[in-house]
Amino acid sequence: MTHYTHIGDTRIQPVHRASCHCGGVVLELQLPHGVENPRHCNCSICRRRGAVCASVPVSALRIVQGEALLTLYQFNTRVAKHYFCKVCGVYTHHQRRSDPGVYAFNVGCLEGVDPFRLGLLPTADGINHVSDRPAGE
Numbered sequence: 001m002t003h004y005t006h007i008g009d010t011r012i013q014p015v016h017r018a019s020c021h022c023g024g025v026v027l028e029l030q031l032p033h034g035v036e037n038p039r040h041c042n043c044s045i046c047r048r049r050g051a052v053c054a055s056v057p058v059s060a061l062r063i064v065q066g067e068a069l070l071t072l073y074q075f076n077t078r079v080a081k082h083y084f085c086k087v088c089g090v091y092t093h094h095q096r097r098s099d100p101g102v103y104a105f106n107v108g109c110l111e112g113v114d115p116f117r118l119g120l121l122p123t124a125d126g127i128n129h130v131s132d133r134p135a136g137e
């Protein structure tokens, strides 16, 4: 587990705000240990949107503004729920297919955070999703 309590000059707050580009959608994320395991992912949607993701329990993400602006996108097995702002198109978070108790969120939406200050990050092998593999793998 890799924790980042600072990213660039920004200290990650225990409750840190995140927003889409137009500012219509505002989230509050409980990040008591900082940003945990930020990563890229090579699945069919992540490699297109290119966002750096990290995860929090579903209970640790609260939509404080703009819930009506969030659009739900689902594909393939339609289990994962991907949300983006319908005004500016920015991906904010998604409920993971491999663990519905977890939201992945866009680290670049955290206020004051430039995820590229993290340097080279690991890439999750989302194209070979754990839910797509035969049982036992």
Ligand SMILES: [Zn+2]
Pocket: 020, 021, 022, 023, 024, 025, 085, 086, 087, 088, 089, 090
């Ligand atoms: Zn927006």
